[in-house]
Amino acid sequence: MRPVHVAGIGKTAFGALAGRSLKDLAIEAIAACLLDAGKSTSDVEAVYVGNFDAPSFTGQNHLAPFIAGAAGIHGVPATRFEAACASGGSALFHAMQAVASGTYENVLVCGVEKMTSQTTARVAQILAGAGDAELESSIGATFPAIFAMIARRHMHQYGTTREHMAAVAVKNHYNASLNPQAHLKKVITLEQALAGKPVAEPFTIYDCSLVSDGAAALWITSEPSAIRVAACAQASGPVSLADKADITTLEATKLAAAKAYKQAGIQASDIDIAEVHDCFTIAELIAMEDLGFIDKGGSGPWVASGATSLTGSLPVNTSGGLKAKGHPIGATGVAQICDLILQMRGEAGARQVAKANTALAQNLGGSGATSVVTILQRS
Amino acid sequence: MRPVHVAGIGKTAFGALAGRSLKDLAIEAIAACLLDAGKSTSDVEAVYVGNFDAPSFTGQNHLAPFIAGAAGIHGVPATRFEAACASGGSALFHAMQAVASGTYENVLVCGVEKMTSQTTARVAQILAGAGDAELESSIGATFPAIFAMIARRHMHQYGTTREHMAAVAVKNHYNASLNPQAHLKKVITLEQALAGKPVAEPFTIYDCSLVSDGAAALWITSEPSAIRVAACAQASGPVSLADKADITTLEATKLAAAKAYKQAGIQASDIDIAEVHDCFTIAELIAMEDLGFIDKGGSGPWVASGATSLTGSLPVNTSGGLKAKGHPIGATGVAQICDLILQMRGEAGARQVAKANTALAQNLGGSGATSVVTILQRS
Numbered sequence: 001m002r003p004v005h006v007a008g009i010g011k012t013a014f015g016a017l018a019g020r021s022l023k024d025l026a027i028e029a030i031a032a033c034l035l036d037a038g039k040s041t042s043d044v045e046a047v048y049v050g051n052f053d054a055p056s057f058t059g060q061n062h063l064a065p066f067i068a069g070a071a072g073i074h075g076v077p078a079t080r081f082e083a084a085c086a087s088g089g090s091a092l093f094h095a096m097q098a099v100a101s102g103t104y105e106n107v108l109v110c111g112v113e114k115m116t117s118q119t120t121a122r123v124a125q126i127l128a129g130a131g132d133a134e135l136e137s138s139i140g141a142t143f144p145a146i147f148a149m150i151a152r153r154h155m156h157q158y159g160t161t162r163e164h165m166a167a168v169a170v171k172n173h174y175n176a177s178l179n180p181q182a183h184l185k186k187v188i189t190l191e192q193a194l195a196g197k198p199v200a201e202p203f204t205i206y207d208c209s210l211v212s213d214g215a216a217a218l219w220i221t222s223e224p225s226a227i228r229v230a231a232c233a234q235a236s237g238p239v240s241l242a243d244k245a246d247i248t249t250l251e252a253t254k255l256a257a258a259k260a261y262k263q264a265g266i267q268a269s270d271i272d273i274a275e276v277h278d279c280f281t282i283a284e285l286i287a288m289e290d291l292g293f294i295d296k297g298g299s300g301p302w303v304a305s306g307a308t309s310l311t312g313s314l315p316v317n318t319s320g321g322l323k324a325k326g327h328p329i330g331a332t333g334v335a336q337i338c339d340l341i342l343q344m345r346g347e348a349g350a351r352q353v354a355k356a357n358t359a360l361a362q363n364l365g366g367s368g369a370t371s372v373v374t375i376l377q378r379s
Numbered sequence: 380m381r382p383v384h385v386a387g388i389g390k391t392a393f394g395a396l397a398g399r400s401l402k403d404l405a406i407e408a409i410a411a412c413l414l415d416a417g418k419s420t421s422d423v424e425a426v427y428v429g430n431f432d433a434p435s436f437t438g439q440n441h442l443a444p445f446i447a448g449a450a451g452i453h454g455v456p457a458t459r460f461e462a463a464c465a466s467g468g469s470a471l472f473h474a475m476q477a478v479a480s481g482t483y484e485n486v487l488v489c490g491v492e493k494m495t496s497q498t499t500a501r502v503a504q505i506l507a508g509a510g511d512a513e514l515e516s517s518i519g520a521t522f523p524a525i526f527a528m529i530a531r532r533h534m535h536q537y538g539t540t541r542e543h544m545a546a547v548a549v550k551n552h553y554n555a556s557l558n559p560q561a562h563l564k565k566v567i568t569l570e571q572a573l574a575g576k577p578v579a580e581p582f583t584i585y586d587c588s589l590v591s592d593g594a595a596a597l598w599i600t601s602e603p604s605a606i607r608v609a610a611c612a613q614a615s616g617p618v619s620l621a622d623k624a625d626i627t628t629l630e631a632t633k634l635a636a637a638k639a640y641k642q643a644g645i646q647a648s649d650i651d652i653a654e655v656h657d658c659f660t661i662a663e664l665i666a667m668e669d670l671g672f673i674d675k676g677g678s679g680p681w682v683a684s685g686a687t688s689l690t691g692s693l694p695v696n697t698s699g700g701l702k703a704k705g706h707p708i709g710a711t712g713v714a715q716i717c718d719l720i721l722q723m724r725g726e727a728g729a730r731q732v733a734k735a736n737t738a739l740a741q742n743l744g745g746s747g748a749t750s751v752v753t754i755l756q757r758s
Binding site for chain 1: 380431438442444630
C-alpha cells in the first residue's frame with residue numbers, strides 16, 4: 001500500500017439552509033474542493049459519495065451519478081456509500097483504499113445530506129432507521145433514547161455526571177462560535193446546558209447534535225501533498241444495544257482505532273488534535289475512552305477539566321463538532337477531515353490550535369455498528 | 380492487479396415471499412454461499428452489501444452491519460453500496476477491485492431487497508427515486524414511462540416492433556419456467572405477451588420486470604478457483620433522459636463494456652452466454668447493441684430470430700432475467716453472477732446451455748446512470 005494524500009478540501013456552511021437543494025450543496029463543496037486541489041472535473045477517476053438517506057429526506061436516490069453529473073463529472077464510476085452517520089467516513093475509507101492499492105491516482109469524495117426540509121418527527125423516524133427496526137425503532141427507541149440509556153449506564157458505572165456531559169456541550173458551542181461555517185454560533189454556560197429543554201433523560205437539548213444541511217468534499221490522491229492519510233480503518237459492531245456486551249464501550253471504535261494506530265505506527269498519545277463523533281455529549285466522552293486518550297470511565301472529569309479545549313493538551317472538536325457545527329449526516333465524516341486539515345494548514349482562524357501535526361477523526365454510525373477512524377499527518 | 384475468483388455462490392428463490400424478512404433472506408444467501416465456498420464467517424475480511432432502498436421498503440437502514448452481524452460476521456468493515464438497480468453490481472465491482480488490488484484476500488458480496496411488503500403504488504414511488512427527482516419523478520415519470528419513451532424512440536428510429544420486444548418476454552418466461560428459483564414459471568406465447576394489460580404505451584405487463592423479494596451472495600477471493608473474474612467495470616451516465624444525447628443508447632453500458640472487454644482482452648464475439656438487465660424488454664434489446672453483440676438498431680429482428688434463446692448462438696438471460704426470474708433490486712446484479720456460474724459449472728439443469736466458458740453480466744441502474752459489466756472465464 002502506497003502513501004495517500006488529501007490535496008484538496010471543500011465545504012459548504014452547515015445550517016438550516018432553506019433555499020439550498022441537495023444537488024446545489026454538493027456542487028458547491030465539489031467545486032471548492034477542485035479549486036483547492038487545483039484540479040478539474042476531468043481529473044476525477046472515481047466519485048465516492050457518502051449519504052445516509054437522501055431518498056427519505058429529499059426523494060432523490062441513485063445519488064452518486066446524480067451529483068457527479070450535476071458537478072460536471074461524467075462517465076467514471078460514481079457510487080453512494082451508506083453506513084448511517086458514518087456514511088461519509090465509509091466513502092473516504094473506500095476511496096483511500098482504492099488509491100492506496102493503486103486502483104486510482106485521483107478520486108473525489110463528497111459527503112452530503114439535506115435534512116431540514118422534513119419535520120422534526122419525520123427526521124427522528126428516518127434517523128431511527130439506522131437502529132434495529134425489529135428491536136429498537138419499531139418500539140420507539142429513537143437515537144436520543146438509545147444514547148440516553150448509554151449515558152445512564154456510563155453514569156452508573158463510572159460516576160459520570162450531567163455536568164461532565166454538559167462540559168462537552170459548552171466547549172463545542174464555544175468552538176463553533178469561532179467557526180464561520182458552523183450551524184450554531186451561540187456560546188452557552190454550564191448552567192444553560194443543564195437547564196435546557198429535556199429530550200430523553202438525562203439529556204437536554206444541549207446534549208444532542210443538530211439537524212443540518214450541508215456538504216463537504218475531499219481530493220484523495222497518490223500525488224505527494226502536504227497532508228498524508230497515515231491510516232484509515234472501518235470496523236463494525238452490533239446494530240442493536242441488546243447485542244452489545246457493554247453499552248459503555250463501542251467496540252467498532254476500539255477495533256478501528258487499534259487498526260488505525262497500527263497502520264500509522266503511532267499511539268493515542270501521539271495525536272495532537274481530534275474531531276470525534278459527538279452525536280450526543282456522551283458519545284464524545286466515550287470516544288475519548290475508546291480511542292485511548294483516557295482510561296475507561298475517566299473521560300468525564302478529564303473533559304470537564306478543560307483537557308480537550310482549544311488550549312488543552314488534546315483539543316477535540318475545534319470545529320464545534322456535530323453538537324454545534326452541525327450534523328448533515330452524510331457530510332459529517334468528510335467535514336471532520338476538512339476541519340482537521342484547516343487546523344493542520346494553520347488556516348483555522350480564531351479557533352486555530354498551537355500544534356496540529358498529527359490529527360485523528362472518528363466517525364460513528366448508529367449506536368456503534370460502524371466506526372471509521374482516520375489519522376492524518378503532515379508529509 | 381492480480382486474478383480474482385468467484386469461489387462460492389448462494390441464492391434464495393426469488394418471489395413474493397410473504398413470510399420472509401430482509402434479514403432472513405440475506406442470511407440464507409450468505410449461508411449458502413459460505414457452504415458452497417467451503418468457508419466460514421471468520422474467513423470474511425469485508426462485507427459488500429448491494430441494496431437499493433431497504434429504508435423505504437422495510438424501515439431498515441445501516442444495512443451492511445445489520446446483515447453481517449445477523450449472519451455471524453463481526454468486526455470487519457461492512458458497507459452498503461447503492462447504485463439504484465445496479466447496487467448489486469456496484470458492490471461486486473468494489474469487492475473485486477479490493478481483492479484485485481491486494482487489499483483483501485477473501486470478501487463476501489451480498490445483494491438483497493425485500494419489496495413486496497409495500498403496495499404497488501408505493502413500490503413505483505420508491506423506484507422513481509432512482510430517476511431525477513426534479514425533472515422526472517416529481518412530474519410523474521416513473522420507470523415504465525421512462526423506458527416506454529426509450530422504446531418508442533427505438534421503434535421510430537430503427538423499426539423495432541412490439542413483436543420484437545414481446546419476443547424477449549416469451550424467451551425469458553420460457554427460461555424461467557426451467558429455473559426452480561424463478562419468481563414466475565409461466566410460459567407465455569407471443570400473442571399473450573402482446574395482449575397483456577397495458578402499462579405505459581407501448582408496454583404491456585409482459586414488457587415489465589417483476590417486483591420481487593430475494594437475496595444472492597458471492598465469495599470473492601484471490602485463491603485460485605474454477606471461475607475467474609476476467610473483468611469488472613462500472614461506468615456512469617446522465618440520470619435524466621433529458622440529459623442524454625441519444626436515448627436509444629445507454630452510454631454507461633457502452634463505456635463499461637469497452638473497459639471490460641479491454642480488461643479481459645476479448646471481444647463481444649468471444650462471449651458464450653450473458654445475463655443482461657431486462658428491467659423492460661426494450662432494455663434487453665438495447666443491451667444487445669450497447670454490449671456489441673449486434674449492430675445498433677438490429678437487436679429486434681436478431682432476438683426475434685431466436686439468436687439469444689437457450690439453443691441460439693448467444694443465450695441471454697437463461698435464468699429468466701429480471702422479467703421472469705424476478706428483480707429484487709439489490710440482489711439482481713449479484714444473482715446474475717450466480718446464474719452464470721451455474722451455467723459455467725454445468726449445474727443449470729433443464730436450462731443448461733452447450734457452451735459457457737466465457738460469460739458476461741450487465742447490471743443497469745436507473746435509465747442508465749450506472750452500468751456494471753462483468754466478464755467471467757473458466758480459469
